[in-house]
Amino acid sequence: MEVQQVNGLKFYRFRCLSAFPEVVHGVFTRWGGVSRAPYAGLNLSLSVGDELWRVRENRRRLRETLGLKKLVSAVQVHGRHGALVTGDNPASDEELPEADILLTQEPGIGLMIKQADCQAVMLYDPEHRAVANVHCGWRGQVQNILGEAVGRMREAFGSRPPALAAGIGPGLGPCCAEFRRYREEFPPEFWRYQVRPGYFDLFRLSRDQLVAAGLRKSRIETADTCTRCQAGEFFSYRRDRQTGRQGAVIGLRA
Ligand SMILES: [Zn+2]
Incomplete structure (x- = not known):
């Protein structure tokens, strides 16, 4: 990943995604923003006890930094639901109902996954110009949410898995x-991801699930x-425990 600092916000970019000029993305750190402890500073979650105006201002700064028209997130529930985001759905910067996979083909819309320990996994289909962002915690991995997300891209856009580029974020x-x-x-097939007793390499697990x-x-x-x-x-x-959520965002340039 390569680091960027814009408007006081610090974020990382995957080289495999920045190779495509039509893609906008960023794995944001907590730097910048107006939230105070224990949410300091760029908290993007509306449901951790932070003041709403601060979260809204943080979201606005993030959206401006990436040059997006709209920033869309969802209530994340560690399930397998996906939401196809279009120009009118949702109408403005809003949280969609329960979904852990966000997909779009619409330029100017940022798909945001909020996370603190769970991974956000971004996918791009350069053949059909479509993006997806996945909330991928261990509960999602148990449900093979990455396989589900790739399946949804095939259904919604006709994506071919070998053509997809993917970035597995921090976690x-x-x-x-x-x-x-x-x-x-964990199912027994996950046990081999142990690096020492009881500790797991969840990054390698995600990579293997994408390859599968x-x-x-x-x-x-x-x-x-x-x-x-x-x-x-x-x-x-x-x-x-009591803390904020950073954001990982991908979209198509407006
Ligand atoms: Zn650690």
Whole structure:
């Protein structure tokens, strides 16, 4: 990933996505924004107890920084629901009802996943000029939400998985992804992702799930950045419990 700093906001970009000039994207850190502790500063979640005007101002700054007309997110529930975002759905900067996969072909719209430890995984189809953003926590991985997202891109846009580019964002790294009850929480095929007893490499798991969905390894980029370890840059629920959510955004240039 390469770092950018614009308007006091600091964010990262995947090289595999910035290769396409028609794509706008950013993996935002907590830098910038107007939220105060324990949400300081660029908190993008409306449902963690932060003041609404601060979250709205943070969202406005993010949208302006990327030059987008509209910024769309959803109430994330660790499910498999997807939402196809169009020019009129939703009408303005709004949260859609429950969805963990956002898709669009409409230029000027940013699809935002809010996260603090869960990964956001961005997908781009250069053949059909379509983007998707996926909220990918361990519960989503258990449900193979990445396979579901690729399937939805095929249905909605006719996407061919080998043509897709993917960026796996920051999340809990193998240093911190401890699951004491993994025998109950994870299916046996996940157990080989243990790096030491009880600790899992969830980045490699996502990469393998994308490859199983038909993507080429060479078109997948992984941030390999742990949100819990990087307190200065990222919110982490495991580290702080009461905290904000950073945003990962992808869209098509207006
Ligand atoms: Zn860590």
